Amino acid sequence: METGHHMLLRSHSKKLLAEPKSLKSQTQPKLSQTLDDDAMASSSSSSSSDKLHTFERLHAEGFAYLADNSYIRSGYRLHYSAKECFLSLFELHNETLNVWTHMVGSFIFLMLMLYLALSGHALAPAADTAALAGLTTPQAWCANGQPWMEAGHHTPRMLLATGVTELCPPPTGRVAPAKYYEVASVIFDHSLHRLPSLERFHALVEQNVGGFSDSVGAQMELLRSELGALSARLGGHVRDAHSEQVRSLKMQLDQRVESLSMFLQDVASQVGADLPMKYALEELNGVADSVRNGLHILASAEGPHDVPHWPIFAFMASAVVCLTCSATFHLMFVISRPAYMFLSRLDYAGITILIAGSFYPMIYYSFYCHPWLRTAYLASISTMAALTFTVALMPVFSTPKFLVARTCIFLALGFFGVVPVTHLVWHFGLFDPHVTVMIGPLLLMGLLYTSGAIIYATKFPERFYPGRFDLWFSSHQLWHICVVAAALVHFANALQQYEWRWNTQCEA
Structure with a gap:
């Protein structure tokens, strides 16, 4: 019994000792497999931002929505997190140029907005109501100011040389403010050229008065x-004439002339x-009078003709929104399918905003003197844009099923511009400034947009050389470049329209 008992204990002990070994042998493969899986996942994650994939792989793995151009064979991102997508901004893949073209374009328009808003000398602000000597309009200057102006010792021949009669239109006529700045600039330049010849009088004043010559020299040097x-500011662009810097210089110069006149009276x-x-x-008084005359001419140009520049800022803001939405979409859409769907709708909404914003300067300045038509057209385009914007944000709108409907809606919104342009041509004529000021840039902008759209639709040039334009200058990238170029052309034309409108008063 004792021997059997010991044998039973030994058998039981061996069994107990064998069980951990069995457990170890069963657990070890599972642990090893888990570690291998983690290592593979880590390797996949770490290499996702380094390795780009092909068109075939995306379609084979169910990511066909990330690759809709069969002629772009490689350079696709896959399995990117939000952080990796953001960092891919500094990597080279087939969306790099798409992102950077519109990101840089958005930055350009943002800087232009800040520049125009803060500097004040590229767009004329509201007209200054504080005019010198009560001369606030061209008609008032011609009726009341001309005899006084010609009383200046040197000014009369300057006025005749610059065509002063052009500044005195009939009561129903109009005078371009630029003409006033032209005449004032000539008078100022003439006065500047006379100053050196007056230095010989400084010694004469010193001999007879004493102690005043230094003041005369200092006054004339400041003048x-x-x-x-x-004078240098007036010699530049006409929009510079109403800048804050010019307004400050005019005020300083007016004070300087008054101070000099009082000083000469004391002498x-x-x-x-x-x-x-x-x-x-x-x-010396003759030069002071000429400068004062030039200041009066500048004051004559600052009448109640105040042209707002908010339509230009509305367009620039729409460009910033559109280009930012586009750059964000192309940078981040590979995160997931829901992210792709949402960002694509945001991209479409941004396009709607840019189309609407592009209409504002053209309609506002072209129909500036026709408030009812101006309001009607602005309300129409705003309503159409609001409806398109709402539809663009609907999830179903971005699906392939509604491709035709989506295209038609955007085309209808864009081609609405034909209506006000046709109206302008019909009402004013093809060669009227209302039309000529914008028709050339408008055609150039249309050419850029149309060319870009054709390139994008035909997938040129990659359709002829599949795989050669995966990273650089594919059709979508060329389309982006055309969009930025067209927006800049439209911005330049908006400035031209603003200047023309500011320089052309409405008929009575």
Whole structure:
């Protein structure tokens, strides 16, 4: 019994010792498999941002929605997280140029907005209501100011040389503000050229008055500096004439002329009947009068004709929104199918905003003198854009099933521009400034958009050389470049329209 008992214990002990070994042998493969799986997942994650995939692999693995152009054979991102998508901004793949073209375009328009909003000298702000000597309009200047203007010692021949009669239209006529700046600029330049010849009078004043010559020299030097700065600004673009800097220079120069005139009056009270001194003071006063005349001409151009520039900012804001949405879509859409669907709808909505924003400058400035038509057209395009925007955000809108409907809606919104342009041609004529100021840039913009759309639709050039344009200058990338170029052309034309509108008053 004892021997049997010991044998039973030994058998039981061997069994107990064997069980952990069995458990170890059963657990080890599972643990090894788990580690292998983790390693593979880690390897896949770490290499996802390094390895790009082919068109065939995306379609084979069920990611066909990420690759809709069979002529782009490689360079596709797959299994990217949001962070990896963002970092892929600095990687080279088949969406890199798509992202950067519209991201840079958005940055350009954002900087233009800030520049125009902060600098103030590229667009004319609201007209200054504080005019010198009460001369606020061209008609008021011609009726009340012209005799006084010609009383200046040197100004009359300057006015005749620059065509002063053009500044005095009939009561129903119009004068371009640019003409006033042209005349004022000539008068200022003439005064500047006269200043060096007056330096010989400084010594004469010093001999007769004493202690005043230094003040005369200092006054004339300050006048030369401020007059030169203002003249240089007026000699530039007509939009510079109403900048904050020019307004400040005009105010400083006006104060300088008044100070100089008062100073010369004090000197005149000291010299009595001395003829040489009287002649010297008359010459100095003549320059002061000419500068004052130029300032009065500038004040005459600052009438109540105030042209808002908000339509230009509306267009620039729409360009920023559209290009930002597009760049975001092309950078982040590979995260997941839901992300792709949402960002694609956002991209379509951005396109709607750009189309609507492009209409605002053209309609507002072209129909500026016809408030009812202007309001009707702006309300129409805003309503159409709002409806298109709403439809664009619907999930079903971005599916292939509604490709034709989607295209027709965008085309209808875009081709609505034919209506106001045709109206302008019918009402004013093809060669009227209302039409000529915009028709050339408008055709160029249309050519860029149309060319880009044709390139995109025909998948040129990659359809003829599959795989050669995977990373650089594929049809979609060329389309993006055309969009940015067309938007910049439209921006430049919006500035031209604004300047023309500001320079052309409405008929009475």
